[in-house]
Amino acid sequence: MEMQVNPQPTFYIFKCEQSAPPGMPKPSCVDDNTQDLFNYLSQTLMQKGLMGAVQPIRTSCLGRCQMGPLMLIEPGHYMYCQLSKEKIDRIVDEHILGNDPITEFLIPKEFWGEPVSLENKGLKK
Numbered sequence: 001m002e003m004q005v006n007p008q009p010t011f012y013i014f015k016c017e018q019s020a021p022p023g024m025p026k027p028s029c030v031d032d033n034t035q036d037l038f039n040y041l042s043q044t045l046m047q048k049g050l051m052g053a054v055q056p057i058r059t060s061c062l063g064r065c066q067m068g069p070l071m072l073i074e075p076g077h078y079m080y081c082q083l084s085k086e087k088i089d090r091i092v093d094e095h096i097l098g099n100d101p102i103t104e105f106l107i108p109k110e111f112w113g114e115p116v117s118l119e120n121k122g123l124k125k
């Protein structure tokens with residue numbers, strides 16, 4: 001049997017799809033007002049012919065719930081926060097198509113910061 005080679009996407013977009021049960025004090029990225037954002041993102045990518053080059057992925061909590069709804073774009077560790085359909089439109093046009101991340105939509109540094117270093121944890125030479 002011949003294996004088909006699938007080209008890898010240029011971007012992955014991890015959209016937090018976590019919803020908290022009613023009464024939970026902690027906020028979550030999906031509620032009645034935000035539950036259609038993943039579908040909106042996927043439809044936008046499809047309409048612009050970007051599927052394949054961009055892979056949207058539903059994920060669970062990304063650990064920054066107070067700033068949700070969130071999505072993480074790789075490569076680059078770009079964490080976009082407090083998403084709306086209008087922000088998704090601009091992120092697709094400017095970051096994905098224009099290769100120009102939108103600084104003002106990124107999560108503030110006090111909530112994100114630098115990646116944890118494996119060297120500093122003594123896990124890598």
Ligand code: FES
Nearest residue numbers: 016029061062065
């Ligand atoms: S619920 Fe989305 S980051 Fe935690």
